[in-house]
Amino acid sequence: MTAATAPPPTSPAPATVPAAPRRAAGRRRLTPYLLLLAGVAWLLVFFVAPMVYQASTSVQTGSLDEGFKVTWHVATYWDALREYWPHFLRSLLYSGIATAACLAIGYPLAYTIAFRAGRWRNVVLVLVIAPFFTSFLIRTLAWETILADQGPVVSFLNTVHVLDVTSWLHITQGDRVLATPLAVVCGLTYNFLPFMILPLYTSLERIDGRLHEASGDLYATPFTTFRKVTFPLSLPGVVAGTLLTFIPASGDYINAELLGSTNQKMIGNVIQSQFLRVLDYPTAAALSFILMAAILAIVTVYIRRAGTEELV
Amino acid sequence: MTTEPTAAPGDAVRLSALSKTYGSFTAVHPLDLTVPAGSFFALLGASGCGKTTTLRMIAGLEDPTTGSVALGGKDVTALPPYKRPVNTVFQNYALFPHLDVYENVAFGLRRRGIKSVKQQVGDMLDLVQLGGMARRKPHQLSGGQQQRVAVARALINKPEVLLLDEPLGALDLKLRRQMQLELKRIQTEVGITFIHVTHDQEEAMTMADTVAVMNAGRVEQLGAPADLYENPGSTFVANFLGTSNLIEAEVTGTSGGDIQLVAAGQRLTLPAARCGAEVTTGGRVLAGVRPEKIALVHRDDEDAIAEGRNRVPGRIVDSSFIGVSTQYVIDSPVCPELEVFVPNVERDGRLVPGAPVVLHWNPAHTFGLDAAQDIDAGLDADAVEAALSPDGAGTAAEAAV
Numbered sequence: 001m002t003a004a005t006a007p008p009p010t011s012p013a014p015a016t017v018p019a020a021p022r023r024a025a026g027r028r029r030l031t032p033y034l035l036l037l038a039g040v041a042w043l044l045v046f047f048v049a050p051m052v053y054q055a056s057t058s059v060q061t062g063s064l065d066e067g068f069k070v071t072w073h074v075a076t077y078w079d080a081l082r083e084y085w086p087h088f089l090r091s092l093l094y095s096g097i098a099t100a101a102c103l104a105i106g107y108p109l110a111y112t113i114a115f116r117a118g119r120w121r122n123v124v125l126v127l128v129i130a131p132f133f134t135s136f137l138i139r140t141l142a143w144e145t146i147l148a149d150q151g152p153v154v155s156f157l158n159t160v161h162v163l164d165v166t167s168w169l170h171i172t173q174g175d176r177v178l179a180t181p182l183a184v185v186c187g188l189t190y191n192f193l194p195f196m197i198l199p200l201y202t203s204l205e206r207i208d209g210r211l212h213e214a215s216g217d218l219y220a221t222p223f224t225t226f227r228k229v230t231f232p233l234s235l236p237g238v239v240a241g242t243l244l245t246f247i248p249a250s251g252d253y254i255n256a257e258l259l260g261s262t263n264q265k266m267i268g269n270v271i272q273s274q275f276l277r278v279l280d281y282p283t284a285a286a287l288s289f290i291l292m293a294a295i296l297a298i299v300t301v302y303i304r305r306a307g308t309e310e311l312v
Numbered sequence: 313m314t315t316e317p318t319a320a321p322g323d324a325v326r327l328s329a330l331s332k333t334y335g336s337f338t339a340v341h342p343l344d345l346t347v348p349a350g351s352f353f354a355l356l357g358a359s360g361c362g363k364t365t366t367l368r369m370i371a372g373l374e375d376p377t378t379g380s381v382a383l384g385g386k387d388v389t390a391l392p393p394y395k396r397p398v399n400t401v402f403q404n405y406a407l408f409p410h411l412d413v414y415e416n417v418a419f420g421l422r423r424r425g426i427k428s429v430k431q432q433v434g435d436m437l438d439l440v441q442l443g444g445m446a447r448r449k450p451h452q453l454s455g456g457q458q459q460r461v462a463v464a465r466a467l468i469n470k471p472e473v474l475l476l477d478e479p480l481g482a483l484d485l486k487l488r489r490q491m492q493l494e495l496k497r498i499q500t501e502v503g504i505t506f507i508h509v510t511h512d513q514e515e516a517m518t519m520a521d522t523v524a525v526m527n528a529g530r531v532e533q534l535g536a537p538a539d540l541y542e543n544p545g546s547t548f549v550a551n552f553l554g555t556s557n558l559i560e561a562e563v564t565g566t567s568g569g570d571i572q573l574v575a576a577g578q579r580l581t582l583p584a585a586r587c588g589a590e591v592t593t594g595g596r597v598l599a600g601v602r603p604e605k606i607a608l609v610h611r612d613d614e615d616a617i618a619e620g621r622n623r624v625p626g627r628i629v630d631s632s633f634i635g636v637s638t639q640y641v642i643d644s645p646v647c648p649e650l651e652v653f654v655p656n657v658e659r660d661g662r663l664v665p666g667a668p669v670v671l672h673w674n675p676a677h678t679f680g681l682d683a684a685q686d687i688d689a690g691l692d693a694d695a696v697e698a699a700l701s702p703d704g705a706g707t708a709a710e711a712a713v
Contacts, residue, residue: 213373214406216393218420218465228419232410 058285068281080286084270088294091266094181094256095249098188102196102245103238105189110200110237111230115209128197136191140258143187147177147259179261187255195244203237204230239306247295267291323385324349324473324505325370330379332365339365341529342379347473347507347522349384352499354508354520358552358690362529363509364403367475370507372396384472394423399466400475404482405458407450413437413461414446420469436468439498456487463495467502476508480515492518513553517541525549527690541602545588547681550600552690557606559599559624559646560683563591571680573599576645580622580678587680596683603651605677608640610660611668623672626650628665638663642671 058076062068081088113124131139146153154177157163166172171182207230215225231238253268260266267287274284325347332340340362347353355363368374370381372393380389388396399420407416417436418429426432437443440460450458459479466474479495480488496519499506510516516523517537524534525548533545544550547558561575566584571591573580582599589597601622609617617623626644638659642650652671654663663669 208406210402210404210406211408213393214400214402214408215419217371217373217398217400218469219394219423220419221394224423228423229408229410 099246101189106196114204183259192245196241199240200237326382354516356516357526397472399471405462548690581675589682598681603653
């Protein structure tokens with residue numbers, strides 16, 4: 001180019017950096033670690049230490065009276081898995097179905113909030129979060145009332161013969177909804193729905209509206225635009241939402257406790273009773289680790305398949 | 313539709329009484345416009361003048377309040393965007409971030425069920441000189457490259473009309489110049505009708521065969537760039553398109569094809585053919601002249617000016633040397649701020665601020681406008697746009713290429 005730029009006012013940087021700036025640079029390098037300190041300390045005390053403690057508990061033997069000793073009794077894992085594998089399967093199944101239900105309910109809702117709610121957007125968002133103002137336990141108890149045998153919901157479902165279908169599918173029993181798989185899945189779905197909606201909303205809301213226009217301009221029908229543009233761009237939200245729903249739901253025990261019967265016990269219920277009632281700490285710890293490993297494996301495969309790292 | 317379109321087959325776009333209102337605000341007043349097929353048509357105006365709204369109504373992205381849009385003789389007013397034979401290059405390109413360049417360009421073809429797109433996409437990428445970039449994602453491209461992808465993505469569908477919404481707005485000056493020529497080359501090569509929306513008058517004049525100058529929801533004037541520049545029909549066009557010196561003058565009479573004027577005691581001549589306003593002796597008129605048509609001499613040399621030229625005395629207030637020419641601001645009795653651009657052929661050392669001078673020009677270069685208008689119309693708009701136009705955006709990315 002012919003355009004000449006004025007020479008820089010300062011001379012080129014000297015080859016050796018004076019001592020004072022070097023100290024300053026050292027401080028600057030340290031700053032991020034100093035900022036991390038509080039978080040790292042927190043994780044060490046409340047995550048790593050309990051993990052190590054639980055890991056050691058899981059390979060201990062003994063009883064409450066004699067005390068537990070680390071004997072590297074790895075067979076606890078095997079026994080726990082053999083005895084409680086139906087609970088594991090049930091947990092993963094229930095939370096998987098609840099996650100799918102959350103996605104089915106949450107996606108249209110998040111989509112509407114992001115693109116159609118207009119000035120109602122913030123109001124609707126607050127409504128989504130509003131249930132969090134009451135405790136998890138209370139909300140679940142409320143579902144006990146909603147699904148009560150003599151309640152309006154059950155009698156309505158009975159009148160329109162929905163319960164006949166659900167009984168045939170073995171997700172309800174007779175005239176009851178409470179103490180059935182349906183009730184537990186309903187509770188899980190309800191309780192974890194906001195964890196699905198919020199990440200979905202965030203990723204949908206970030207999508208530039210002009211991309212929809214561009215897609216329409218390039219001969220895509222509204223449905224194709226959704227399939228080829230909106231949905232792929234919302235995938236990070238779908239992945240985040242399903243993980244935030246699936247992971248806590250699979251460890252949950254309140255819903256199965258309050259809305260289910262002994263036939264709907266999830267692995268969370270087993271762990272809770274082993275810890276607090278049976279007082280078999282090694283088995284409880286081993287179950288916890290198996291659950292963690294199972295979730296980790298499922299999540300890893302899921303993220304690989306979703307291929308989110310390829311998204312922007 | 314109730315009205316039968318009567319567009320001739322040679323018209324790519326025909327707008328009939330097309331208007332758009334938002335509540336009480338009228339973005340576009342009823343507009344009749346015909347764009348001939350194969351032309352490069354520019355809608356020029358300051359931001360908020362309704363040019364983008366007009367474009368979006370053609371694309372189908374905005375529903376008109378009244379009127380109709382016909383494309384190639386077919387009324388498309390009721391059709392959704394995806395059923396219209398037009399494609400748009402959006403202001404910030406709106407490339408699909410999750411798709412690579414190849415898939416972005418192939419998008420329109422795939423939506424129309426065309427299976428073998430490889431050849432066409434390859435050809436199109438070659439046309440916009442992005443052959444080696446097919447597998448890059450949009451965020452890995454510079455502004456200029458993204459711009460070309462946006463053009464390719466629209467053009468590959470061979471639309472009847474290509475709509476460009478401020479396509480060069482996000483590029484820096486140098487790249488903008490380059491892309492202007494490139495777009496013009498592409499248009500000539502593919503022969504598709506282009507409708508280009510811009511606030512940059514230079515861009516409109518460089519690229520378009522026909523320019524429609526819009527102001528406050530109306531088309532002020534429509535014509536070839538040179539025609540608009542030489543014969544502006546209103547003070548808005550005179551000021552918005554380049555720079556104009558407008559002198560308010562009184563009509564003293566007409567003789568032959570000329571109108572005699574007097575402004576602050578100075579006699580001026582204006583060809584009647586170039587006066588857009590009705591004139592009566594004793595009435596007022598705005599006499600306009602472009603800065604580059606005016607010659608400048610020191611008052612000592614006034615005798616050297618040929619007879620019959622319009623002349624105005626004054627004093628240099630300011631001068632700025634810009635290479636090809638020197639731009640002077642002259643304070644004169646007829647107008648406090650006359651602008652004169654003098655080509656730097658032989659520079660007169662006496663022409664410095666404070667020097668008494670005489671301006672003179674060929675009376676044939678004078679145009680006349682109705683004095684009832686706002687003499688400053690179009691000046692503010694230009695200033696606002698100049699302040700808004702991005703400079704340096706994308707420079708860094710471009711430098712990396």
